[in-house]
Amino acid sequence: MAATGAPTRAGAPAPLRWDGERLHALDQTALPWEERVIELADGAAVAGALRRLAVRGAPLIGVAAGYGLAMDAAREPTLAALDRAAAVLRSARPTAANLGWAVDRVVGAARGAGAGPRLAAAARAEAEAIDAENAAAGAAQARLGADLLAELGVRRILTHCNTGALACGEPGSALGAIAALAQREAAVHVLVCETRPLLQGARLTTWELRRLGIAHDLVVDAAAAGLVRAGAVDAVVVGFDRMAANGDTANKVGTYGHALAAQAAGVPFVFVGPTSSIDPAIATGDDVEIEERDAEEVRRAGGELVAPADTPVRNPAFDVTPAALVTAVVTERGVARPVDAGTLAALLR
Amino acid sequence: MAATGAPTRAGAPAPLRWDGERLHALDQTALPWEERVIELADGAAVAGALRRLAVRGAPLIGVAAGYGLAMDAAREPTLAALDRAAAVLRSARPTAANLGWAVDRVVGAARGAGAGPRLAAAARAEAEAIDAENAAAGAAQARLGADLLAELGVRRILTHCNTGALACGEPGSALGAIAALAQREAAVHVLVCETRPLLQGARLTTWELRRLGIAHDLVVDAAAAGLVRAGAVDAVVVGFDRMAANGDTANKVGTYGHALAAQAAGVPFVFVGPTSSIDPAIATGDDVEIEERDAEEVRRAGGELVAPADTPVRNPAFDVTPAALVTAVVTERGVARPVDAGTLAALLR
Numbered sequence: 008m009a010a011t012g013a014p015t016r017a018g019a020p021a022p023l024r025w026d027g028e029r030l031h032a033l034d035q036t037a038l039p040w041e042e043r044v045i046e047l048a049d050g051a052a053v054a055g056a057l058r059r060l061a062v063r064g065a066p067l068i069g070v071a072a073g074y075g076l077a078m079d080a081a082r083e084p085t086l087a088a089l090d091r092a093a094a095v096l097r098s099a100r101p102t103a104a105n106l107g108w109a110v111d112r113v114v115g116a117a118r119g120a121g122a123g124p125r126l127a128a129a130a131r132a133e134a135e136a137i138d139a140e141n142a143a144a145g146a147a148q149a150r151l152g153a154d155l156l157a158e159l160g161v162r163r164i165l166t167h168c169n170t171g172a173l174a175c176g177e178p179g180s181a182l183g184a185i186a187a188l189a190q191r192e193a194a195v196h197v198l199v200c201e202t203r204p205l206l207q208g209a210r211l212t213t214w215e216l217r218r219l220g221i222a223h224d225l226v227v228d229a230a231a232a233g234l235v236r237a238g239a240v241d242a243v244v245v246g247f248d249r250m251a252a253n254g255d256t257a258n259k260v261g262t263y264g265h266a267l268a269a270q271a272a273g274v275p276f277v278f279v280g281p282t283s284s285i286d287p288a289i290a291t292g293d294d295v296e297i298e299e300r301d302a303e304e305v306r307r308a309g310g311e312l313v314a315p316a317d318t319p320v321r322n323p324a325f326d327v328t329p330a331a332l333v334t335a336v337v338t339e340r341g342v343a344r345p346v347d348a349g350t351l352a353a354l355l356r
Numbered sequence: 357m358a359a360t361g362a363p364t365r366a367g368a369p370a371p372l373r374w375d376g377e378r379l380h381a382l383d384q385t386a387l388p389w390e391e392r393v394i395e396l397a398d399g400a401a402v403a404g405a406l407r408r409l410a411v412r413g414a415p416l417i418g419v420a421a422g423y424g425l426a427m428d429a430a431r432e433p434t435l436a437a438l439d440r441a442a443a444v445l446r447s448a449r450p451t452a453a454n455l456g457w458a459v460d461r462v463v464g465a466a467r468g469a470g471a472g473p474r475l476a477a478a479a480r481a482e483a484e485a486i487d488a489e490n491a492a493a494g495a496a497q498a499r500l501g502a503d504l505l506a507e508l509g510v511r512r513i514l515t516h517c518n519t520g521a522l523a524c525g526e527p528g529s530a531l532g533a534i535a536a537l538a539q540r541e542a543a544v545h546v547l548v549c550e551t552r553p554l555l556q557g558a559r560l561t562t563w564e565l566r567r568l569g570i571a572h573d574l575v576v577d578a579a580a581a582g583l584v585r586a587g588a589v590d591a592v593v594v595g596f597d598r599m600a601a602n603g604d605t606a607n608k609v610g611t612y613g614h615a616l617a618a619q620a621a622g623v624p625f626v627f628v629g630p631t632s633s634i635d636p637a638i639a640t641g642d643d644v645e646i647e648e649r650d651a652e653e654v655r656r657a658g659g660e661l662v663a664p665a666d667t668p669v670r671n672p673a674f675d676v677t678p679a680a681l682v683t684a685v686v687t688e689r690g691v692a693r694p695v696d697a698g699t700l701a702a703l704l705r
Contacts, residue, residue: 018606039664131587169522198670201662203552209663211654216662224670226656227552228578229610233646233675236612244517261578263585277399297582305576306552306558311658313550314558314574315388315566321573326582 020044022067025138028081030074034061035173039214049082050075050092054099057106060205064174065248066141069105072096073134077114080130084123088132089114097141105283108348109137138176144181144281144339145175150185152244152279152337155344157191159275161242165198165231168259169211170246170279174275180246181279182215189221197223198240200231202259204304204322211270228261232268244276245266247336250278250285254330254346255292261325266332275334281356282338293325300324371416371522371586372423372548373666374487377430379423381409383520388563393490398431399424399441403448406455414597415490418454421445422483423460429479432644433472438463438479439672454632458486487525493630493688494524501533501593501628501686504693506540508624510591514547517608519595519628527597530628531564533686538570546572547589549580551608553653553671577610581617585615592617596685599627599634603679603695604641609672613682624683631687632702641676649673 014269020042024031030047036059037043045061047053053075056062062071079092089147093110100106120129131243156164170181170291178186197216202208209225216223226234233330234240243265256278269276289295302320306312335344343350360548362447366507369391370616373380379396385408392412402424405411411420428441442459449455460484505513513534520531527535538544546565551557558574565572575583583589593613597606605627608654617627638644655661685692685700 036638057405156661165613200578201552203550203578206657206662209667213663213667217667220585222668224668225654226670227609228576229549229552229613230670230672230675232613232616233609233672234670236675237646239670258575260582264578264581264613267620268613271616297586305574308555308657308661309660311660313658318558318562318566319571321575321579321583321588323579323582326579326585334407 010137022176023062023071025074025135029078030071032056032062032071033173035063036061036213037211038173047071048076048078048098050079054096054098057099064169065105065284066145066175066248067173068100069109070138070141070176072106072109072291072352073113073137075327076110077127077131077134080127081165084127086118086122086126089117089126108283110139122288136176141176143178145178147280147339148180148281148337149178149187150182151339151342152181152277153187153191155277155335155337155342156184156188156242156244156356159242161188161275162192162194163196163198163236163240165200165243165265166212167200167208167245167261167265168202169191169207169215171212171215173215174246179215180281181244182212184279185244186219186221189219195221197221198231198234199223199225200228200261200265201225202261203228203308206309216322231265235265235268235272235274238272240274242277244277247278247280247284248325249289250336250351251289251295252287252351253291253348254333254343254351255295256328256330256333256338257292257295257297259327263326263328266328276332277335277337278333279337282340285351286353287352292329295325295327297326298324371525372420373409374423374484378427379420381405381411381420382522384412384560385410387522388559396420396424398429399428400641401444404446406448408685410431413518413632415494415524416522417492418458419487419525421455422462422486425459425466426476426480426483429466429476429653432471433476435467435471435475438466438475457632461505466548490525494529495687496688497529497628497630498527498532498536500691501626502536502540503528504626504686504691505533505537505591505593508591510537510624511541511543512545512547512589514549514584514589514614515561516549516557516577516594516610516614517551518556518564520561520564522560522564523595524561528564528595529630531561533628534593535568535570538568544570546570547580547583548572548574549577549610549614550574550612554576580614584614584617584621584623587621589610589623591626593626593628596627596629596672597636598638598644598645599685599700600638600640601636601700602640602646602697603682603685603692604644604683605677605679605701606641606644606646606674607677609675612675612677615677619647621682625681625683626686627683628686631689634687634700634704636701641678644674644676646675647673
C-alpha cells in the first residue's frame with residue numbers, strides 16, 4: 008500500500024497516508040513551496056480536497072475517495088448514509104473515471120455486508136484493497152516500463168504533466184517507470200514540460216524529480232518539439248487518461264504535439280498507465296469527447312493575469328494522439344507493442 | 357511612415373511616433389493593461405527602452421535605433437559623438453540583426469555629410485528613410501500575404517508570438533497579412549498561441565486583434581497541435597527571425613511544432629516577413645545558432661514563480677522549421693512557393 012505508506016522514496020510526506028482512522032494528504036496546491044499535510048476526517052473533507060486539487064491524479068483520486076467512504080461508514084454505518092456520502096464524493100470531480108469506479112466498489116462491498124460494524128468493516132476493507140491494488144499496479148508499470156526503456160537504450164527522456172507519486176501514489180506511471188530506470192542507469196535525464204495551463208510539470212514533476220535525485224531540466228511546452236528535433240532526448244514517455252480500443256489516446260493537452268515531434272525525429276513515444284484507463288467501449292479517438300475547461304486557467308499563469316481580462320479563450324484539457332504515432336503502451340498487465348486493437352485486446356483478456 | 361504616424365488602425369497610440377525632434381514610444385511592457393506613451397529624447401533613452409523591451413520586434417528596433425542616432429546627431433553633430441552613441445545603441449540588444457543594420461546605415465550616411473548641421477540633417481534623413489522603407493515593406497507583405505491566404509481559401513488562422521504593428525510598425529508581418537485579409541473577408545478568425553515564456557501572444561497579439569476588431573481565441577501553446585488536428589484552422593501563419601538559403605527557418609520557439617501539426621493535418625504553413633530576414637550566408641538550418649535565454653523566463657510566468665526557485669532550465673528562444681514543412685514565404689518582394697534555394701534566391705535578386 009505504497010500510496011498510503013511511509014514517506015515517499017523521494018523523502019517527502021506520502022501523497023496520501025491512511026492511519027487506520029483518518030487520511031493524511033500532502034496538499035498539492037502548496038507544492039513545490041510548502042510540504043503541507045492536511046488531515047481529512049470524512050468523505051466531505053476528501054471531496055473538498057479533490058475539488059480544489061489538493062489531491063489530484065486519476066489513480067490517487069480513486070484511492071482517496073475509497074477512504075472517504077470508509078471514514079463515513081465508520082461514523083454512521085448505514086446504507087442510506089453511505090449513499091448520501093457517495094453522492095457528495097461522486098460530484099467532486101465529475102470527469103474523473105477512477106472516482107466513480109472507486110465509489111461504486113466501496114458502496115457495493117458495503118451493500119453486501121448488512122449494516123453496523125460489518126458494513127463499516129467491509130467499506131474499510133474495500134478501500135484498503137483499492138489502495139493495495141493501485142500500488143501493485145503502479146509497481147508493475149514501473150518495472151515493465153523500465154524494462155522497455157532499458158531495452159530501447161533510452162537514457163534521456165521528455166515527459167509532460169505529472170505522472171509520479173503525486174498523481175498515482177508511489178511510484179507513479181510514466182514517472183514511476185523513469186524512476187525505476189534511474190535506479191538501474193546512472194545517466195538518466197528528464198526534460199520536463201511545464202504543462203500549461205496549470206503547470207503540473209513545473210510545480211510537481213520538478214519537485215518529485217529533485218526529491219528522487221534524478222537530473223532534469225524544465226522547458227516551456229513550446230520548446231519540446233525543437234529540442235526533440237535537435238536530438239536532446241532518446242524517447243518521449245508520458246501517462247494517459249483514456250485510450251480507445253484501437254490505441255488512439257486522450258491525454259493532457261500537448262501530448263499529441265510531442266508524439267509528432269518524436270515521430271519526425273525517429274525516437275520512441277511510450278504511454279505508461281493502468282489497464283483501467285483503456286476503454287474498449289470507445290472505438291477510436293474520434294469518439295473521445297474533449298473537455299473544455301475554464302478560460303481563467305489560460306488568462307492567468309501562476310495566479311497572475313497574462314492577457315486582457317475578458318480575452319476569449321479555447322482551453323481543451325486533452326488532445327488525442329493517434330495510435331500510429333505510439334511505439335508502445337506499458338500497463339500493469341504487460342506491454343502492447345505495436346499498439347493496435349489486437350495487442351490492446353490481448354492485454355485486457 | 358506608418359510606424360511613426362498617427363494612431364494605429366487599431367485605434368491605439370502608434371508603437372513609435374516621430375514628431376521631428378523626439379520619439380514617442382508605446383511602452384510594450386505595460387500592455388495590455390495600460391497604453392502608456394513614453395518620450396525618448398536621445399539615443400541613450402532609446403537604448404534603455406530596447407533593453408527593457410518597451411520597444412521590441414526586429415523591424416521596430418531598427419527604426420527606433422535610427423531615430424535615436426538622429427536625435428544625438430542633432431544635439432552634438434560630430435562623428436566622434438555619433439560613434440559613441442552608436443556603440444551605446446548597438447549594445448542594447450546584441451542579437452537583434454536589424455539594430456546593427458540600422459545603426460550602420462545612419463552612421464554611414466552621417467559620415468558622408470561632414471559635420472555640423474549637414475551631419476545632423478543626413479542622420480535624420482537616413483532614420484526617416486529606414487522608417488519609410490520599413491513601412492512600405494510591411495504594407496507590401498500584408499498585401500501579398502492577404503492575396504495568398506485568399507487564394508488558398510484561408511479564413512481561420514493559427515499564429516504564434518507577436519508580428520503586428522507592435523513588432524514591425526503598421527501593419528506588421530504575419531499579423532499584417534491577417535489584418536489585410538480580414539479587411540476583405542468578414543469571417544477571419546485567429547487562434548493566438550500565448551507564446552511562453554514571455555507571453556507576447558497573450559499580452560500583445562490579443563490586444564492588437566481586439567483593437568482591429570478581428571475575432572480571436574487565446575490558447576496555450578500546447579493546445580495548438582490538437583486543435584489543428586481537430587480541424588480548427590485553415591492555415592498556420594507566422595513571422596520569422598532568420599531564414600537560411602535553403603528555406604530552413606529560425607523563429608520563436610514553438611514554431612516548428614506548429615509546422616509539424618500543419619503538415620499532419622494537411623493545412624498550409626506560411627511565413628511572412630521582410631527579405632532582410634533571409635540570410636543567404638547561412639546554408640541550412642543546421643548552421644543557425646540557437647540562443648538560450650535566461651532561466652528565470654521559464655521559472656516565472658506573469659512575474660510569479662511557477663517552479664522551484666533553482667530548478668535547472670533549458671530556454672531556447674528559437675527553433676528551426678525545415679523548409680520541407682513550409683508552404684510559402686511571403687516577403688515585400690514577392691512570394692516563394694515552393695520554398696527552396698532557387699525560389700528564395702530569385703526573391704533576393
